[in-house]
Amino acid sequence: MSTGTKIIAIDCEVAKNIITNDDLTKILDTSDEWISTRTGIKKRRVLSGDETSADLAIRAAKKVIKRANYKGDEFDMIIAASSAPEEIYPSVACRVQAEIGAKKAACFDVKAACAGFIYALSTAQAFIKSGLYKNILIVATDATTKFTDWEDRSVCVLFGDGAGSAIVRADENNDDIIGINLLSDGTCGDYITLTTQGKNCPLVEGIQNEVKPFIQMKGKDVYKFVMQEIPPKLEELMDTTNKKVEDIDYFIPHQSNQRMIDALAQRLEIEESKVISNIEHYGNMSAASIPVAIREAIDNKEMKLPAIAMLSAFGAGMTAGNAIIKLDENV
Numbered sequence: 001m002s003t004g005t006k007i008i009a010i011d012c013e014v015a016k017n018i019i020t021n022d023d024l025t026k027i028l029d030t031s032d033e034w035i036s037t038r039t040g041i042k043k044r045r046v047l048s049g050d051e052t053s054a055d056l057a058i059r060a061a062k063k064v065i066k067r068a069n070y071k072g073d074e075f076d077m078i079i080a081a082s083s084a085p086e087e088i089y090p091s092v093a094c095r096v097q098a099e100i101g102a103k104k105a106a107c108f109d110v111k112a113a114c115a116g117f118i119y120a121l122s123t124a125q126a127f128i129k130s131g132l133y134k135n136i137l138i139v140a141t142d143a144t145t146k147f148t149d150w151e152d153r154s155v156c157v158l159f160g161d162g163a164g165s166a167i168v169r170a171d172e173n174n175d176d177i178i179g180i181n182l183l184s185d186g187t188c189g190d191y192i193t194l195t196t197q198g199k200n201c202p203l204v205e206g207i208q209n210e211v212k213p214f215i216q217m218k219g220k221d222v223y224k225f226v227m228q229e230i231p232p233k234l235e236e237l238m239d240t241t242n243k244k245v246e247d248i249d250y251f252i253p254h255q256s257n258q259r260m261i262d263a264l265a266q267r268l269e270i271e272e273s274k275v276i277s278n279i280e281h282y283g284n285m286s287a288a289s290i291p292v293a294i295r296e297a298i299d300n301k302e303m304k305l306p307a308i309a310m311l312s313a314f315g316a317g318m319t320a321g322n323a324i325i326k327l328d329e330n331v
Contacts, residue, residue, distance in 0.1 A: 004175030011064035014162040015045035040258020044160030044283030056163035057141035064165035072101035081116025081140040114315025116287030142286035149214035160283030164291020179241035192316035254313035255279040255289035
């Protein structure tokens, strides 16, 4: 019998600055009605000054460690999911390691955009089942507002900054990760892009095309991808885990767009009361959105534990990840 994966705790940290839709009317030709009716978003959290996604990750990591009564040196691995860190290297995971004193931990980042948390969870599960590692810290963090063109109202109104954290460990008697499936389609890579540009050696031809370091998005194509690809993968996940919709206590999707969340729930015939959504208050926090939604829903008593939750995330790549997990009373 393979080793199970226990979800010990989940926590989060969000940027302190609150930017409302009305605030955005000062810099954009837009309105609260235009944004909220199209996205479901009323406000978002935004970093300022020298704050980075790594800072959010460190704070989220410290909170989950305190919640679980762990110490930094108990971890043998740290996985950070971050699609647009301010530093290419060192990794976000190494930044977290240094701050929490996890001297024994192997550290690396996963780049799967908004699906990053589930990719990291799947990776942690695989390492635990292999027997190589027993205590793993996962941190999903993104500060996408720093890579947004604030003159492009079709994109900049969508995003917010935050981090989510989780501790998982090997457990012979429990397996809280009931099932996971992942999906990638690189042929759709131009649906959401963020490009960086270096500088060529002066002995060779220079770079001809200047790149704008902002998120570019083809919203209609993203919506089409999600509605075509995600429901079948969720149905496949339920089939492989012998679960039915009625067995799922809560559906926690990536907080991308309220219209998309509603459409997915309707396609799967999931009751509205089972759908967890906080996009109205935070916007799209990329890889952090699902763990932040889980922590907030538990704290606000929107979720009753223990519970079976189905998670679904999708983002640039295109990538997607779905999971069915158990959450106990102590998470």
